[in-house]
Amino acid sequence: MAYLNGLKCRECGRDYPAEPLNVCDFCFGPLEVAYDYSTIREVVTRDRITAGPLSVWRYKDLLPASGDNPVDIMTGMTPLMKANNLGKELGLDNLYIKNDSVNPTFSFKDRVVSVACTKALEFGYEVLSCASTGNLAASVAAHAARAGIKAVVFIPGDLEKGKVINAAIYGPTIMAIDGNYDDVNRLCSEIADNYPWAFVNVNMRPYYAEGSKTLGYEVAEQLDWQVPDHVVVPAASGAMFTKIWKGFNELACLGLLDGVEGMSFGEDQNSVHHPEVKTKMHMAQAFGCSPIAAAWNNGQTHVVPVKPDTIAKSLAIGNPADGIYALKVIQESGGSATATPEQTVAEGIELLARTEGIFTETAGGVSISVLKSLVEAGAIKRDERTVVYITGNGLKTQEVVENAVNTLPIKPTMGSFESAFNA
């Protein structure tokens, strides 16, 4: 069972029942899940977690959907790898890569969609839906297939064939919209209002977003129930960034971190900050779509939307729904937000691949580039434990690293080989 009290507005605090709602009727603020932490505190233990499945559902007591029969394609418990080679190159002795590129549909989206799809079934939905340029569409289609329900995914009409195949293979209905970015957003908003479908990031959003907390939980568990000194996290809507922070603080407040005494969640569950959680949260965006980083670096408390123009398509959200909350997390954690130049994205992908054998997509390239710049700026010290989140697989954005292809053509002779090889 899920230990929920309902939903609560993040702005005005009004309470709502645990239904497929995402916006407050009174102030139009976003709704978030309100947990029954009193009961959770009695139930959840480290042993209970470690006895759970090797997936995100080992944390079922902290998720807003029942873990009794989840839609689980075995997402999560991805490797947390010590990156000695990359660390040596950058001047870091305690660098880790959280490699979510190996999830079932090859991105972290499987975490949030697993929760959203499970909850959608609880609500009785028969169609799972989303608007996406790639990773989300694939994950929604895959989970719907696993759940035995329909999927309808909306994509821009000019989306690359490879990305369409990523989603199409699972058998959804794919609506390719002949329009620009704003057209797609507006149409999907209308459809979400008018059709009885579970739109994962609309009417299911409060539940969907909670899946990202597992990125925090897992890192803590894999570090023997400790939180890192720094994390570098790519940001599109800002939701994942805020939920990793929430995950660390939930564990701390529940007394699950090593040597840390639990404490009350207080009035506002979503803004609790346990004093022993000292992780600095560093946000990574690409310059061509960096509204949150721009707001942070300009000292603003609101985010001015932009028109995305970046090769990091998976981070291309010009109007980030969680932007202001992400700014608060940066502030509270003493972190930062960096917009890396577009030309460094491919460099970051290549650096990670060359040093650690991990092929990430553009979002990962953004994270690695920002990590490099943070070290160069002295924001991360050599011995500080640092985790970089790699959220998607490089096979999804091969086109940006096409120049990595450098074959040596030879004739089928030993002489030709030796001549080319020794040149």
Add this chain to the structure above:
Amino acid sequence: MVTEPVIYNLGKDFEIETNIRRADVREDTGWVILELKGTEEEIEKGLNWVASKGVRVDSISGDLIQG
């Protein structure tokens, strides 16, 4: 721009009922969460006019299309 009664004119010149839900208006910048009631046609005309005045119009839910 902040001294121009955009919301008042939106209600006066178009068949749209407006209701401010939240706002933060400062000397040189500001945002308003505005509820609109009217026909789809009038709302579209009204928002096009608002945009022509240099005001940015976005959905409260943020962008739906995700990577």
